[in-house]
Amino acid sequence: MSGTVLTVDNLVAEARSSDGPVRLVDGVSFAVRAGRTLGLVGESGSGKSVTCLSVLGLPPRGVRIAGGRILLGGHDLRGKTPAELNTLRGREIGMILQDPMTSLNPLLTIGRQITEMFRYRDGIKSREEREARAIDLLRRVRIPAPESRLNSYPHQFSGGMRQRVAIAMNLACDPRLLIADEPTTALDITVRLQILDLLRDVQAERGTAIVLVTHDLHLVRRYCDHVAVMYAGRIVEQGPVEKIFARPRHPYTKGLLGAVPRLHGVQHRLTVIPGQPPLPGSIAEGCRFAPRCPRAQADCLSAYPATRELDEHRSVACWHLEPNEIAVDSLLATATL
Numbered sequence: 001m002s003g004t005v006l007t008v009d010n011l012v013a014e015a016r017s018s019d020g021p022v023r024l025v026d027g028v029s030f031a032v033r034a035g036r037t038l039g040l041v042g043e044s045g046s047g048k049s050v051t052c053l054s055v056l057g058l059p060p061r062g063v064r065i066a067g068g069r070i071l072l073g074g075h076d077l078r079g080k081t082p083a084e085l086n087t088l089r090g091r092e093i094g095m096i097l098q099d100p101m102t103s104l105n106p107l108l109t110i111g112r113q114i115t116e117m118f119r120y121r122d123g124i125k126s127r128e129e130r131e132a133r134a135i136d137l138l139r140r141v142r143i144p145a146p147e148s149r150l151n152s153y154p155h156q157f158s159g160g161m162r163q164r165v166a167i168a169m170n171l172a173c174d175p176r177l178l179i180a181d182e183p184t185t186a187l188d189i190t191v192r193l194q195i196l197d198l199l200r201d202v203q204a205e206r207g208t209a210i211v212l213v214t215h216d217l218h219l220v221r222r223y224c225d226h227v228a229v230m231y232a233g234r235i236v237e238q239g240p241v242e243k244i245f246a247r248p249r250h251p252y253t254k255g256l257l258g259a260v261p262r263l264h265g266v267q268h269r270l271t272v273i274p275g276q277p278p279l280p281g282s283i284a285e286g287c288r289f290a291p292r293c294p295r296a297q298a299d300c301l302s303a304y305p306a307t308r309e310l311d312e313h314r315s316v317a318c319w320h321l322e323p324n325e326i327a328v329d330s331l332l333a334t335a336t337l
């Protein structure tokens with residue numbers, strides 16, 4: 001369970017525009033090991049989805065991967081043909097997106113979708129066997145009475161059930177890597193935890209490496225080993241969850257952690273970071289967070305801070321780090337859901 005499954009090295013993704021290419025993801029690097037979960041966090045528009053879709057070889061329309069390497073078990077996915085990538089997505093890389101309907105066909109019953117997958121992908125000829133496998137799969141994701149659900153259509157399932165089915169279809173492939181981009185955002189908190197518990201169980205059993213995009217830092221605390229914080233197309237800080245949550249060294253990370261509402265006891269006012277991130281295409285020289293940063297100094301405006309290693313597996317890009325001795329431990333460190 002210990003090897004590195006995914007390595008993203010200096011990934012650059014650009015959108016076409018009339019003024020030339022615009023960088024949406026600008027030199028992103030991270031790695032995920034077998035059996036581990038990396039949380040990818042950051043405000044809306046920071047490039048989390050473009051990063052995930054690029055890793056999947058499915059950059060959004062008008063966006064191209066302009067640089068970097070995406071290594072799955074040592075093989076660079078950028079060298080693969082679309083057909084090869086398609087095969088990999090069916091076998092080695094799973095994806096779970098916010099809206100499970102994007103991976104389910106609304107016109108086909110759940111049973112049909114799963115059994116067809118067994119027919120075409122695995123070449124299982126016997127209908128009984130395909131159905132038995134489908135029931136087994138639905139049982140694994142804890143769909144009650146799965147025998148009676150095979151003939152249901154996706155709209156007859158609740159949002160949480162649909163997401164379970166999408167997970168089931170991913171599990172059938174037993175992927176080494178699972179990209180989950182806000183898989184539970186549309187669901188209520190109880191169902192959200194059930195789905196993520198399920199993923200964690202599968203991970204423990206199969207050693208799956210998971211990239212989990214979420215806006216909920218409590219979920220990062222609970223389910224992720226590492227966290228990478230994105231801001232305006234770059235990772236500004238990354239490392240083990242406990243270390244970063246206890247002592248964020250980048251002012252943006254500290255701001256994000258401070259913006260988390262308390263779960264227990266008195267509800268504090270939400271401190272949001274004032275201001276807005278820059279839009280891609282209007283990014284100035286220097287640190288992208290400078291206009292919003294309480295620690296900004298004149299030199300922050302002249303050059304982007306190089307990423308430096310703080311200790312093993314922990315890095316940060318800032319000229320004037322938050323002091324190490326101040327433990328923020330912003331409620332999150334102790335918060336349990």
Ligand SMILES: Nc1ncnc2c1ncn2[C@@H]1O[C@H](COP(=O)(O)OP(=O)(O)OP(=O)(O)O)[C@@H](O)[C@H]1O
Nearest residue numbers: 015024043044045046047048049050060061062280
């Ligand atoms: N197809 C596209 N063409 C041009 N720009 C795009 C395209 N898709 C996304 N973008 C831009 O790329 C930037 C990053 O978008 P992305 O969807 O990756 O953000 P995100 O971090 O996933 O945000 P959210 O938390 O809202 O999901 C945004 O500024 C977005 O407007």
Ligand code: SF4
Nearest residue numbers: 287290293300318319
């Ligand atoms: S480099 Fe400067 S502006 Fe950027 S986060 Fe660090 S202190 Fe703030």
Ligand SMILES: [Mg+2]
Nearest residue numbers: 048049050181
């Ligand atoms: Mg997104």
